[in-house]
Amino acid sequence: MTTDPKTASVGQDRVRIDGPLKVTGTAPYAFEQPTENPAYLFPLTSTITRGKIRAIDASAARALSGVLEVLTHENAPKLLAKTDTELYILQSRDVHYFGENIGAVVAETQEIARHAASLVRVEYDTEQEDTRFRPEHPERYNPGKINTGIPADSKQGNVEQGLAEAAVTVDEVYATPYEHHNPMEMHSVIAEWDRERLDGVLGVLGERPHLRIHDASQGVSYERLMLLPLLGLLPQQVEISSPYVGGAFGSKGIPHAQVMLTVLAARLMPGRAVKYMLSRQQMFRSVGHRLTTHQRFRLGAAADGTLTAITHDVQQSSSRLKQFAEQTVNATRHLYAAPHRETSTRMVPLDIGPATFMRAPGEFPGMFAQETAMDELAVKLGLDPIELRLRNKPDTDPESGKPHSSHHLGECLKEGARLFGWEKRQAQPRARQEGEWLCGMGVAAATYPRQMTPPTKASVAFREGKYHVGIAAADLGTGAWTVLTQIAADALKVPEEDVVLHIGHTDLPLAFLAGGSTGTYNWGSAVMVAAVNFRDRYGLTPAEGDEAEGSAFFPDEAKKYMLDAYGAHFAEVKVSTVTGEVHVTRLLGVYDPGRIINPRTANSQFIGGMTMGISAALHEESYLDSRPGYGHVVNSDFAGYHIAANADVPDVQARWIEHPDPMFGPTGAKGIGEIGIVGVPAAIGNAIYNATGKRLRELPFTPAKLVE
Template sequence: MRPAVSGQQTPGNVGQDRVRVDGPLKVTGTAPYAYEQAVQNPAYLFPLTSAIAKGTIRSIDDAAARAVPGVLTVLTHHNAPKLLAKTDNELYILQSPDVHYRGEYIGAVIAESVEVARHAASLVQVEYDVAPHDAQFRTGHPDEYTPKRINTGAASDSHQGNVTAALAASAVTVDAVYTTPYEHHNPMEMHSIIAEWDRERLEGVLGILGERPHLRLYDATQGASFAQLLLAPVLGLLPAQIEIISPYVGGAFGSKGIPHAPTMLTALAAKLLPGRAVKYMLTRQQMFRSVGYRLTTHQRFRLGAQADGILTAIAHNVTQSSSRLKQFAEQTVNATRHLYAAPNRETTTRMVPLDIAPATFMRAPGEFPGMFAQETAMDELAVELGLDPIELRIRNEPDNDPESGKPHSSRHLVECLREGARLFGWETRLTTPRGRQVGEWLYGLGVASATYPKQQTLPTKARITFTAGRYAVQVAAADLGTGAWTILQQIAADALNVQEADIKLQIGRTDLPFGYLAGGSTGTYNWGSAIMVAAVNFREKHGQQPAEGAEAEGGAYFPDEAKKHVLDAYGAHFAEVKVSAVTGEVRVTRMLGVYDPGRIINPRTANSQFIGGMTMGISAALQEESYLDPRFGHVVNGDFAGYHIAVNADAPDVQARWIEHPDPLFGPTGAKGIGEIGIVGVPAAIGNAIYNATGKRLRALPFTPDKLMD
């Protein structure tokens, strides 16, 4: 029996503005990140990476490297420990001389210092047998294929009605192609790992039964429990034989959602030096090679509508890149299936396999590139109809989910659009492009909707123990700088009806109850739900005056009624831009996001997340693009000199507001996700504002000056 958990907690902590509890540690530099964990006498790793995109290694001459004083060993496929299960091709490294992409790990030098390891690595001579490679993304690729499933587990294609006939009969149509580039995450903290092998004793009722290998990892990860499950089969270990510690993470945006090759490389290197810790922090340049990125997309988007703007057909046909080594099929078509009503619908996903590194999650995976196409196409349709873009969206608000027919658990998109229009001064928008000019600057306003779904998750548990007069609340959650240290303490305090000072939160370790990863906007309602259930169990078992050591556990759950509904978060983005008529430079002068995020646990941290998402969206809209040279298969602008991201001057006035409607079908917290909803519609809103300012429609990210001046 599940305990009765009320979505209405005792007032006092949840919903209140709280300063981040980890703030003082971070501003004083005393919060220990993965690379800063205290280990005795560590060794240091510097990787060897392939200089070709495809082929085999003919020979590796590491004699000069081994002769350098301070070098401990050189790891290659010749001496690498054997891996067991090939459950993840990205992690199955150094098991053969094969090369799958440029920059792939082919070995490492381990030494007494980083400097010695790096110098020695430069002395290793590698010869290759080069094979022809293909790193050129294009539609119509001869090996293009249909994936069985997209990232969410949904089918790659969907069909309802007759799109071809509906488009032919529509009074107005839009048929355009939208493209998004490769992008890289670049959190402030580079990926960092410390690995150490030892042996642990197995004890039973008859005493010591033996020993088994034990791997300890200090890792910058979005989910210690999740990483433990993924690493174990590849290494041939039980999950309990892997201990992962990750209390603080300096940003991630999806890149640290699952283990990547650097984690496995460090683990293999440490296995050659049993009992000694091996440390590896990627350089900024290495971040562009081996820890994922946002894949590139080509999207044909078609809309058909009646003269009054009511949609008759929606078609979204996506082609996107994939690594031959490991597929990552983004759910680029997902939002199209659910956001607007239309009787005739079609979505398709096709993948182009290339000899490049594997892609991975990047903030709002799938929805981000897909919403750029959809919300730009909706603006184009509004122009064709001579209809206000907000009114067009309102007229196509569905009564139920367009794909499944299920009702929504809660949906306040129209409220977000109307409130945002009021706050932003939408009534001042001129319908004729180039209508407002001050000096060389043309001004315009744009709008876009935002949506992000509840993702499927694995069971999350929490434990509460009363010790030394405080409540130790334990769950293997992760705080990426998003505020989990603070909000989980607030949730626990209200659930137990105590002060926040009475809570001792413990997160970020695999010896704590299983916690789903901090990704897909799932953290708060998963971890918070588990804590609330554990609190109810604790009070029922131990009362208000618990004894020392009193303990109870609980698991996150969603009401059975949730299965009968579609659970999404919503929002609306408003942007004002000015565009130089002389240079084509675009500047975002104002941005407002109004959101429907369920219950807000902490306004301060929520506001930070929303503003962070919008700023990241501005960065992608105006600057971010990784240039992959198909001749060699590598990113040529792989550093901050060539890969530009937004700074303060690019986001001068970014504000967030929300319409708070707690959603109990998301669990007892009533909270929806907010990490992704702040970014998904931002580039479309900016692009639509550029059109309103200039009359020029941009359908390819980023919106660089050359695209406005040709």
Template sequence: MTNPDQPRPQSVGRDKIRIDGPLKVTGTAPYAYEQPTENPAYVFPLISGIVKGKVRSIDEAAARALPGVLDILTHKNAPRLLAKADPELYILQGPEIHYRGEYIGAVIAETPEIARHAASLVRVDYDDEGGDTAFRLNHPDEYNPKRINTGIPADSKKGDFQAAFAAAPVTVDAEYTTPYEHHNPLEAHSIIAQWDKERLDGVLGVLGERPHLKIYEGSQGVGMAQILLAPLLGLLPAQIEIISPYVGGAFGSKGIPHPPTMLTALAAKLLPGRPVKYMLTRQQMFRSVGHRLTTHQRVRLGATPDGKLTATAHNVVQSTARLKQFAEQTANATRHMYAAENRETTHRMVPLDIPPATFMRAPGEFPGMFALETAMDELAVKLGIDPIELRVLNEPELDPEEDKPHSSRHLVECLRQGAELFGWEERSPQPGTRQEGEWVYGMGVASTTYPRQLTMPTKARVVYGGGKYRVELTAADIGTGAWTVLTQIAADALKVPEDQIDLRIGQTGLPLAYLAGGSTGTYNWGSAIMVAAVQFRDKHGETPAEGAEAEGSAYFPDEAKKLALHAYGAHFAEVKVSSVTGEIRVTRLLGVYDAGRIINPRTANSQFIGGMTMGISGALHEESYLDARPGYGHVVNSDFAGYHIAANADAPDVQARWIEYPDYNFGPTGAKGIGEIGVVGVPAAIGNAIYNATGKRLRELPFTPDKLLE
């Protein structure tokens, strides 16, 4: 141990290379599918060829005759699930079909090639009941979900919006749409599942055995997955072991278990004691692991001639699966962003026979802020006011929704600093002012925000042994740098060098922590680690005995309940648009963020520019084309040939800056969340820049050339 009286440089706040970096660049970090197994079998799924109905018959004869086929899993021989705790995971329990591409079985074989070939030999007959996959307004089954993601009310109302909007001298009334999008992390979903028996020991000796399921899987939260799988499988959480030390990207798709996990677990149960492996193909990623739902949004703004907002309304209609609701909080940011005495927000769901949606980076705020921040730009144009000044003019003293003081809100400073760094003074409010050859240039701005999320209690444990401090919790590193920043936090909390910290995350059996999602990881897990460290030192002092340990739970001060807690920022975009082809290029993108204390500048910068690049991708490229004709209901561009994501050439100059105001109402780390605010608002900034270049307002994502040439 170091001498506690000797000065030691702080770890938190320092630029540190990733602890897991060398393993990843040398290809020696084992991801889920690469975990060592003996004599594995392989799964390839059978999927429904209709949208809705029932399986009438399955002809397995040709597949079973193929050498190397071990078994074929269908609803006729699938192990029974105990409880329908999650409709999405309640698979193969009957012949019913809820969406095209739903799992109706699987081939289990000695090799993945045999499994895939055998699956193509299975013949299925159906009772086809048609189904409805077409998202549209005025759907006869449209409904009010009452509550939306994060548990907040679907609707909100203050003042008299209708009267204030009717009386407003200047108004904007526009509709905005966002498409289906699908997660495409570098690591496709992959699972290894194995059933065996574990011995139960008691004070009187061996009490017996019970089933034990071991799963290797890329997961944003192994503890949450364990809790969600247990009731379906009829197990106690302790009977399920999940290991996920490294995750090759997730963006929400690996936040909770999806049907591939259950399919692999059920297949493995037919081969007790033998591991069964399944890695989704890129095409399969578009079927069964979630997506970002599609939205239609109407935003209305009323203002005085000098730009003061008097009325705001944000009315959202969005898709959901009939099988399982997922309702994004699309209008939530509008409730908190700008001051207006009269306002309303609503969410309505259109139930369809499609796969369930799930979290996708910045769920709700990403599509919602595209609409709001574009509408704010439209209002600025109508008023003849600089769009930055319009936002500053409507900066609220209290949170507009909750009437609470802000814990910290430095949005104006982000806008001002970003304007100076970006050269905003060179922007002309007149569209088409700057042109070089066929290219016209423009600049745009948009705000970004993401709230602090309420999470389940998170715990951490510190154990001393062998000269090191083992720090344990079921956190996850999904490529964001958790291995590194949690080590930094632990080192400072325990007042030891980083090389004395032995961090253990990404597996069950450790203290339960909330998943990596909602920009909660660092401040939530870090808080638990800091509290555990304080408990450890209070209990064991500076010279702990071998095996000394202590636990602690994440701490948030009581006064935080009286405050509005959000992260903020501003995005600045410069684009060039071809006057010949309509091609759009983002030439520069800058983000300036108010994100509390920055634990590690290197990993934070990576998160910010990664989010901004994903924002470029959503603005210019990403769209899943769902063929909604009767009898189809599938995504037609389900590969990288048809579903485009941003490449290096799409993001030539992406930079992030931040203003650092630690906010201890988010927890003792002083950090806010940074995973989402890098992506929120980027499409609006780009769209506003396109308007500044061309004079054409685009209200539909993505911004493809055909929309400019119409």
């Protein structure tokens, strides 16, 4: 990206374009999209964990004034291809997990729908269920491949030999719990069916069904592709919009059952929109979660700290209905050098709802294990944990042997140590105390890979003196409205005020979803190519209606390199000797993110990830009641499921070392949405050990674990 630095927009601090709309409450989210005379849906959900529906008595609900329809498996429209078992709902009497959608009531108001749902009586034939996660589960299995498409297992060298040759070893188990996303905007959807007239050269050819959806979605293009085969429709028959999304963290990456439930209900009421917004409690049932993990991590090292062996064996939960195999071992395969390496992934099948993406899926739980184990190794060696990481920084990718396109982890660690005052850290635990509080510092590395994405396109059109840039991207609060406008302005060589951005609609050029930290470099590349094509075709004086398209571009030579973002997290904590309470007093992240498009939105992304990391480290845990006949999350609200509040985040700062990486595309930007969270819990846990001498290997770090 080459622009005149005097007029460049990219790299400049810009206030969010959508900011005024959001702070004034005028940005229309999915549930607020204007609809005429809508009906409202409330779901019927299973109260057993596994079995079959014997009978449904909806007579009392149907008799209630204001009830328009009761949807069950008995009258639900038929779905076609069973391409996604999570979306293939109401097609049989089967129940797969507690809280599964088994029907819905549609009424004139939300209140009537909810009351009517309580009047429906369901009888079941129960079957033996299993919801208790245990690593030794007799049915655990090898998924073959994990979510990124790579093999579940890997092996290089001879691990047992590497461990035998080691002067020092670590062999420990680390665990992470179920977690739920809980964005501020609950999942919500509006669906409406109508008839679309087909015109031909000889006149009207007929009509066909047309479906319009407003959804809280991280990617409308991807959502439409998932819905089409189930509904048996062509792309032109489905229109989805999602211009504003009030947080997602992965939970809105793909459509979940509530979208199909609303679509099926609306199918019974053609011409009338049906609206549904989940309650906070319902968010814990059927829109995904972070799976739980049990990870055995082994390290072997020579006396000087050089690693001789790394093994990472993961057991993680999975829904029997739909597998979600996280790439928990991914960072272990690439971050540190060792001649002997082995990783494995096994899934534990349970009668629970499907898991889904949650900020930095796989890398987050995996790096908690890896970076805690590295700290334990540093303690055993009597070596500074930063120095241990620097001594094992690979010259090339340890698994593939490819060179790195850019690799500034060492720079992040060193700069972070300088900024954080690492030289003041006492290596001996319990060496610093202030009254009842023990104080300590910890560090962890961070990495997140470039994800491969399907083709992404953008368009540029000149209308009424403005350049209208279109791409079916999504802004989850990440700043896409702003940074894509900046990228377009520089590529077109015009002021930002001359660019009008259009996102979040399937009528726009196809774009990959907002996930995997791909948005800015993937969408930005497509916007840049479209802008260049526009200028090449029409020059600097386009005519009204001139338009051009372009696809995201990545250099062919990028295939020769390992492409990753890096970072380092530094945490300072104090721990009460009386209550075991943990306070994070300071948190610093230093990152290697390629080119920064907008410092303001980038800083927000980094700090947001770090705050979410504090939340996971100290509070977040979904308690699944695994007793027979239950199988639900018992703390399914903010009274029981704790997340970080302002008092938990007193001093969180982000810095970066800017080295544009052209292998990520013409923007030179890497991903930043998830690199901010991956190492945070390990850094906090390592700081707790430095403060107290007690090693915690299971998230979250609650007071009970420090006083027991």
